[in-house]
Amino acid sequence: MTAPVGVGFVGTGWMARAHAHALHTLGHVAPLSRPVRLVAIAGRDAARTEAAAAQLGFERHTTDWRTVVDDPDVDVVANLASNDMHLSPSVAALELGKSVLCEKPLASTVEEAERMVAAADASSGLAVCGYNYRFVPAVRLARDLVTAGRLGAVRHVRGAYLQDWAGTAASRRGWRFSDPVEGSSVGDYSHVIDLVRWLVGEPVAVAAVIGTLDEKAEGLHPATVGEDHEDWYAALLRTAPGVTVSLEASRVATGRKNGHYIELFGSQGSLSWILEDLNRLQVYFREDEAELTAGFRDVLVTEPGHPYLEHWWASGHILGWEHTFAHEWLDLLRALDTPGQVPEGLPVFADGLAAVRIAAAIRDSALTGSWASLQ
């Protein structure tokens, strides 16, 4: 019988709940070569951590993250703590040759992210950054279509991440508002930056503006970078092969609940996707014009042949947001079986660093009022 993979968590918040849910789920929906064992969980507050351990099914709990990292039964450390805690436990685990799944943004500064990548490079462990939206079946199908050339040459891309949870004065509390950078829209919404990179390649320059909500939570004003909360930003990105991307992110966009959106226009076709309807992909093929029946196809990505769907239900039965984590862990666990090979699409620390660099360039550009180079 194969030994289980031991998993340890650092962090007890809703990301911990989502990841634990995925690990509980995986065992009974997908065939794994080794079972998963939830060994230990660490949190700052003892009582809350004990409760989390009980609810999420961990064997042990502690208020010291080092105990989790050092635990000999822990093979993979999931770093699900707040952003300022991403660095140390991740590096410590990698130095022990353990694998890490660290939530995004990888770090709050480029310097920290670079240290994390260095640790990953020096380690035999796998270092994954939690860009879970790569694991949405519809997004994976989009990637497959782009890679197969079905859209031709991509011309321009529109990305957005629009929410409204921080749009009222009463909602602006907690750790995300204790600091201008921690939990900012620039960092939090780096998902859309990662999708852009993954789908169409590296940006080389960025022009951006950042906005902050005024005191009464009414209008938006230009942010003083480093001082004001980053509630909104818009950015233009030029990629290596040409002009390509417009981005926008907001946490004060009244009425948008999870408007993580991406739209690609190519010479032979186009596609769009939005997280609120994550099981659908809109695809347009120019070749359909010949028969006068061209139009964006509303593809419900729940067929058995679609990415990851072999593990799930019958056609037409949609998956929830939480299963992005199941797919993420599935690919991570399989990668453990083939050391040295990172499967296509698994976001690693280098991806996390790239996103942090772009976020930094967004801030630079907003600060200087000029284009910032990413080369």
Next chain:
Amino acid sequence: MTAPVGVGFVGTGWMARAHAHALHTLGHVAPLSRPVRLVAIAGRDAARTEAAAAQLGFERHTTDWRTVVDDPDVDVVANLASNDMHLSPSVAALELGKSVLCEKPLASTVEEAERMVAAADASSGLAVCGYNYRFVPAVRLARDLVTAGRLGAVRHVRGAYLQDWAGTAASRRGWRFSDPVEGSSVGDYSHVIDLVRWLVGEPVAVAAVIGTLDEKAEGLHPATVGEDHEDWYAALLRTAPGVTVSLEASRVATGRKNGHYIELFGSQGSLSWILEDLNRLQVYFREDEAELTAGFRDVLVTEPGHPYLEHWWASGHILGWEHTFAHEWLDLLRALDTPGQVPEGLPVFADGLAAVRIAAAIRDSALTGSWASLQ
């Protein structure tokens, strides 16, 4: 410490997977007064049942459903087997005072369903019929709006359940095609009948036609009831208070993957919902017309205040189909804590019987070419 609730499964198919997923999930997303223990699972094929037990996390497995029913550690029997197996294990468990969750349709004939209701009436156990779509948050919100009178008097209702999985000759294999009634569209799509009953009350008469796909899977022809496969039906229902409902169901509706749809028109407002986008509810209020801003509101039912959402993620993070089962079990398990009180909205065997009677009336009407009475 409280004793766990022991659950036994009869059936190892994809419904077993879905229910097991729910039971694994519940423990770590919602507070339960007693933990759940997956005690035993029964299936016809020994090897397949052993594998299912391993994958789904059951302690024991057997090819004899009586072993599960009789198991002293089993408090609740989930009857997830094919329709012809709904009767005996359910009745046996109820006779032992155990609770049962039986999948729909409750039975293939009215007579069998009546025996099951009689067993339920005579038992101290809870007898639940698996109409899981009552547990979709958006559907529950719809029910709340109707109950609160926000739509005024309901005038007419449109329901449908459109799929296409049986639309090709190659797909028409397996137990659903071994018999004209087992696995028919009339029985399988009784979900929409249940929603109609639950949302607007009892039908008293029905006129219907049933269709069967021809041999080459091209056109649809009138079915000879009792001989042909029931691939499609359409029905008109009159309810006690007036004219109200049109229904249609198909498993050969090319392009529709899970078009379970309901639309209610009331004197003060209207609403519609479709399973393919199960997290959304469309709601119209006539009072909005005064300000010239009336229109169906596209409500994303993922806010903390929405039904069942307190247990889940942040606003805008959609749930998958599978969590209908989690909510179903949540309400069932809570009902065990308050014997004698069936919580509002929990579908019981009497609901299953009512749906079977309507299905029978649909067949009667299709057979005779006249209205069938349900009184």
Next chain:
Amino acid sequence: MTAPVGVGFVGTGWMARAHAHALHTLGHVAPLSRPVRLVAIAGRDAARTEAAAAQLGFERHTTDWRTVVDDPDVDVVANLASNDMHLSPSVAALELGKSVLCEKPLASTVEEAERMVAAADASSGLAVCGYNYRFVPAVRLARDLVTAGRLGAVRHVRGAYLQDWAGTAASRRGWRFSDPVEGSSVGDYSHVIDLVRWLVGEPVAVAAVIGTLDEKAEGLHPATVGEDHEDWYAALLRTAPGVTVSLEASRVATGRKNGHYIELFGSQGSLSWILEDLNRLQVYFREDEAELTAGFRDVLVTEPGHPYLEHWWASGHILGWEHTFAHEWLDLLRALDTPGQVPEGLPVFADGLAAVRIAAAIRDSALTGSWASLQ
């Protein structure tokens, strides 16, 4: 120089406005072999008719419809009056060898409609019935796809016409409420019946229920046919080749403004269309499934190659409802150039009669509570 085609109107209401708009429009958007001359208009009220003549650009006006019919300059009589006026002016004009465009429903009774068809058969004039939705470019494209076999064998069809203008007590005034049949939902919404016939063929039997709003405009009750206003109906139709159609129409469906809807499911593909978004057609091809990119295509029917679009604007510039009439007149006027040949798709009096017969069968079925035969 070619002599103009003289047109006379019977009726001054909003249909007169819509048809006049079309005739004013045609001259400057499409090449006509003969110009159109608006000769005379007749209405019941002298002052209102004079005003209509001035506004709509008619040379002459009268309160006697015979004056229009007899006018030697009038070649085509457009009968746009209320339903009870459809018979006499249409027959009189046809008896003079003139052409007629009569609004739908052709007549209130089968007997009247039969007399009108007899007059049409005996006349050298063209007798057109105003089913203008055949002239929506998207509907014409749908017809082209069906005719070309792109959907394979049609299996079943869903049609509906849902509005809410008669849903409040205050709105239930005027001639449509002076009589249970005139202006009823069964007759008014015969558009959807015509589309079904045109797209998939003749019904042979019908089962239906009709509903009437109660006094306080709250709930819907079964109508006493011939006595109550017909506010809603639902019908099942069997066509010659098999089971096919479910229909529903309502003028009390709160929130639906012009929900004229049709949905066809075939063995190779499917389509749907709704009047509120009349420039779009949703089309699904099963063959797209092979590449995992099947989905309903949202076709914006405004390309130069689409039906009727050669006369209009650039791609993507949508047309309004009113241009259905322009297309209708375009085909009618062209048909005048080729006597004896009725162009494909032009709805004639025989089509009007067929729809009246189906409406009568709907009433028969609702009255008797049994299926009504149409053979």
Next chain:
Amino acid sequence: MTAPVGVGFVGTGWMARAHAHALHTLGHVAPLSRPVRLVAIAGRDAARTEAAAAQLGFERHTTDWRTVVDDPDVDVVANLASNDMHLSPSVAALELGKSVLCEKPLASTVEEAERMVAAADASSGLAVCGYNYRFVPAVRLARDLVTAGRLGAVRHVRGAYLQDWAGTAASRRGWRFSDPVEGSSVGDYSHVIDLVRWLVGEPVAVAAVIGTLDEKAEGLHPATVGEDHEDWYAALLRTAPGVTVSLEASRVATGRKNGHYIELFGSQGSLSWILEDLNRLQVYFREDEAELTAGFRDVLVTEPGHPYLEHWWASGHILGWEHTFAHEWLDLLRALDTPGQVPEGLPVFADGLAAVRIAAAIRDSALTGSWASLQ
């Protein structure tokens, strides 16, 4: 009897067709204080102009625009010629005290636009710039909601104009490709700039990139401003009160036919609109959250109380793109009755100049790679 308003056209292209259509339409849908007379039309090609005069219903035609401008029967000159012809006829007409409706963009350079505004300021004539999308009922409703404060303080705005007509090598012919600036996306899509200004106020700074399709109509590259065709641009705009607007326009966005889009996020509500579905407005009110029924309302802007709808059809009958011109002329003609008063919402030459300045700033920013000031 009142004297008619004489209208003269400069230009015979599809804009001439659209404006003539509007003028023919107006007379029979809306009450005008004075009738409209189509006096004369000028075009470069004699034969084509004669044909246009016949088709569109003009009394006279000429190849010299001065003949139209000088015609004593012409009160209003509609300048519908190519962009390089906007200046001279407009100024000449204004100098004669005549009114002008000049298509957009007002001019190709700021200097020309300034001369046109100077001529307008010095004239007793009315000088209107053809931003016809202000006359879409749904857009006017959006403006009314913003003005009434129903959205609270506007925070940020997303605008786009996405088409694909220039996306293939074969399509890149004609005058729009004879010059890098004439007919560029920056100028052509100034509609979206005008809507932004009208709805939320003046931009004060802009950062932009412009792209050009490569020779083989595959990828997009940064444009050399002044040399390359401007096929795409994206811009960030800061307005006087704060950070607000992201814009994007493309004529190579495969699959988008008329994606003119605007989305406003305010503190109390939000709205969005797209030209392809021009009769609809999506509106969100935060106050609806209290009842758990908040969602974007899909408002079909065809009710009698909606802007401009009093002149049209019954509820739910959608209008086409072409009627934006009818509404534009309606407001222009009414403004002639009240000299000195420009009705709210009528776009004048100053609006045209403002849009030209923003277009120039977009080019400046793209050229210099830095923010361009608009103050």
